[in-house]
Each structure stands twice: as structure tokens, then as C-alpha cells.
Amino acid sequence: MNALFTLAAIVAVISTTMVVTRTVAVHALLYLVVSLLAVATVFFTLGAAFAAALEVIIYAGAIMILFVFVVMMLNLDRDDADRENTWLTPRVWAGPALLSAVLAGELLYAGIAGHGTIVAAREVGPVQVGLALFGPYLLAVELASLLLLAGLISAYHLGRDSGRGG
Amino acid sequence: MGAVAPANAILLAAILFGLGLAGVLIRRNLIFMLMSIEVMLNATGLAFVAGGARWGQADGQVMFLLVLTLAAAEISVGLALILLLQTRRPTLDSDVGNRLKG
Numbered sequence: 235m236n237a238l239f240t241l242a243a244i245v246a247v248i249s250t251t252m253v254v255t256r257t258v259a260v261h262a263l264l265y266l267v268v269s270l271l272a273v274a275t276v277f278f279t280l281g282a283a284f285a286a287a288l289e290v291i292i293y294a295g296a297i298m299i300l301f302v303f304v305v306m307m308l309n310l311d312r313d314d315a316d317r318e319n320t321w322l323t324p325r326v327w328a329g330p331a332l333l334s335a336v337l338a339g340e341l342l343y344a345g346i347a348g349h350g351t352i353v354a355a356r357e358v359g360p361v362q363v364g365l366a367l368f369g370p371y372l373l374a375v376e377l378a379s380l381l382l383l384a385g386l387i388s389a390y391h392l393g394r395d396s397g398r399g400g
Numbered sequence: 401m402g403a404v405a406p407a408n409a410i411l412l413a414a415i416l417f418g419l420g421l422a423g424v425l426i427r428r429n430l431i432f433m434l435m436s437i438e439v440m441l442n443a444t445g446l447a448f449v450a451g452g453a454r455w456g457q458a459d460g461q462v463m464f465l466l467v468l469t470l471a472a473a474e475i476s477v478g479l480a481l482i483l484l485l486q487t488r489r490p491t492l493d494s495d496v497g498n499r500l501k502g
Binding site for chain 1: 473
């Protein structure tokens with residue numbers, strides 16, 4: 235049993251449970267970011283380094299930024315300074331920070347100490363993924379681009395007049 | 401340190417998917433339901449990557465990329481819908497979403 239995998243899996247389950255049970259959206263978002271980082275660590279231990287990098291960049295980066303912006307826009311009518319103060323008490327960020335520290339410890343252990351070189355039976359690198367993407371899966375890539383275009387157009391259409399109060 | 405058994409990763413994916421499903425069923429706030437859907441999609445991607453790692457093929461990660469694309473498109477449309485609903489009526493309760501007449 236791989237210790238890195240076990241630790242990351244425990245962190246993922248704990249943080250996902252916290253996501254489901256929080257009442258304030260920003261607290262849940264903090265735990266959701268930790269959960270995505272833990273799943274990225276699991277990807278790394280499975281030998282899928284490319285998927286791990288994409289998980290951090292797109293999921294924990296881009297999609298979570300979208301969530302944060304929308305949560306910030308949703309309750310603009312309350313007193314902003316008070317809200318920021320109540321969101322930033324140590325009781326709120328101590329839990330996600332602790333779980334992130336566990337993941338950072340794993341990263342240091344695997345990267346600097348050099349224990350993470352061979353963790354998977356067979357590592358599947360970005361070269362193999364790229365060759366598969368633009369070889370047999372070329373049509374699926376085109377369909378994905380079409381899906382993204384549809385998402386872009388519908389998000390633009392829906393968000394066009396949402397700022398004017400309907 | 402031994403290699404990761406893909407069965408354990410599948411088990412983790414099942415647990416995460418169950419947590420996300422419970423979130424969708426329990427919570428009534430639209431933002432939290434969208435977050436739970438995100439957790440479920442993430443668990444699906446984990447299952448794909450674990451399957452690809454079992455056979456040492458790149459197909460699992462290709463499917464994960466497609467799931468990632470789906471999640472990005474879904475979340476942009478979903479968040480735009482939530483913003484629109486919020487401007488029409490000042491609540492995020494999904495139980496009142498059936499009153500579609502604006």
C-alpha cells in the first residue's frame with residue numbers, strides 16, 4: 235500500500251465531506267480546492283502526471299476562480315467589510331490550511347527527498363496522451379471544442395442582461 | 401513503497417461520487433448543488449485515470465480531458481443560470497425554481 239496515495243485519499247475524503255456539510259459557500263469553496271488538490275496528488279501516484287497538472291491548472295485554478303467570482307457577486311447587498319472579516323477568521327481557514335499542509339508535506343517528500351520517482355507500475359506521460367488525443371481521438375477533440383463553443387455562447391447569452399436586474 | 405493498486409483508486413472514486421451524490425440530494429442551495437456536481441464529475445475522471453493506469457494506456461487520461469472539458473462548459477452555463485435566477489428572484493433555493501414565470 236502506497237503511503238502517499240493513502241494520505242491523499244484520506245485528505246480527499248475529509249475535505250469532500252466538509253464541502254457537503256458547510257453552510258457558508260466560501261468555506262465550502264476552500265475545502266473544494268483542497269479536495270481537488272488531493273485528487274491531483276492521487277493522479278500523480280497513479281502515474282498520470284499530465285492529468286495531475288491539468289487538475290491543478292483547470293479545476294483548482296480556472297473553475298474555482300469562476301465559483302469564487304459568482305459567490306462574490308451573489309450577495310453584494312450586505313456590508314462588504316464585515317463579511318470579509320467574518321470570512322477570514324482563523325477558525326475558517328485553519329482546516330483547509332492544515333489539509334493543504336499535509337499535501338505540501340507529501341509534495342516535499344516526493345519531490346525533494348526523491349521518493350516519488352517510481353510510484354506507478356507504468357507511467358503514462360504527456361507524450362502518449364498527446365499522441366492518443368490527436369490520433370484516434372481526433373473527432374472527440376473536435377466535438378469537445380464544439381461543446382466549449384456552445385458553452386461560451388450560452389453563457390454569454392444568459393449573462394448578457396443579468397446585470398440590469400432582469 | 402509499493403505501487404498504487406488501481407482498485408483502491410476506484411474505491412476512492414466511488415466514495416467521492418457517493419459524497420457528491422449525497423450533496424446534490426441533501427442540499428437545496430443551488431451553489432452547493434453545483435459544487436457537488438463538480439465533485440461527482442471529478443470522481444468520474446478519477447475512475448477513468450485509474451482505469452488507464454491499470455492497463456498502462458493513455459486512453460484514461462484522454463477521457464479525463466474530455467470530462468474536464470464537459471465540467472468547464474457545464475459550470476460556465478450553470479453559474480450564468482444561477483446569476484440570472486438571482487437577479488430575477490432573491491433566493492438560491494432550488495425548491496422555488498419551479499415557479500418559472502418571471
